[in-house]
Amino acid sequence: MTKNGAKISEGIRALTKRPYEIMSGTAVAGSVDESNQTLSVIPDGQEGKIEGVLLGAASAATDCMLVLPKDGSHVVIGSVDGPGNWILLQPSEITKVLVTIGNTACTIRESGVKIETGNTVIEVESVIKIATASESLHAILNDLITAITLITVPTPAGPSGVPVNAATFNSILTRLSNLLSA
Secondary structure (H helix, E strand, O other): OOHHHHHHHHHHHHHHHOOOOEEEEEEOOOOOEOOOOEEEEEEOOOOOOEEEEEOOOOOOOOOEEEEEEOOOOEEEEEEOOOOOOEEEEEEOOEEEEEEEEOOEEEEEEOOEEEEEEOOEEEEEOOOEEEEOOOOEHHHHHHHHHHHHHOOOOEEOOEEOOOOOOHHHHHHHHHHHHHHEOO
16 A cells, blocks of 8 residues: 555544534524423435534533524534534524523523522613512612601601602602612
8 A cells, every 4th residue: 555545544544433524504493402402403405304413512511501593593513422413513593592600590682681690680681680589679679768758757746747758769669660670
């Protein structure tokens, strides 16, 4: 065998041991399975579909980043660890991104962002929500403003009346609901 023939044979043997492949296709509508972290793809120019394409390299792990493609969007997938093991490399359109590190999770959608760490949640959508399992910033501020409007002060002639600027505080309560949710 010639030197070039030996190199070609060696290259072919290497390809059979590590048959990696990249292809494009279309995300099958309704196939994104967030709990199993997979989707199905119809490869361009081929019959049938590839099922069980992993959404992220660390699928089923606690620390991971998952990109969920929009139904029918164009995707690029690659084989990993040999034939039949596919992972999403790039979607053309996404509906959601999930990032989890330890007990902190961040969900990003077109409608907004949600960050959860332990039992604390911060949501930024049309209004902001900052809360723990038992309290929310909206509820605390609401209670505070309500208490201020009910303040009475002892005087020599008896208790004082409702604060003269109670309407201002009630206006602040309305504005608070435009910014924060309970």
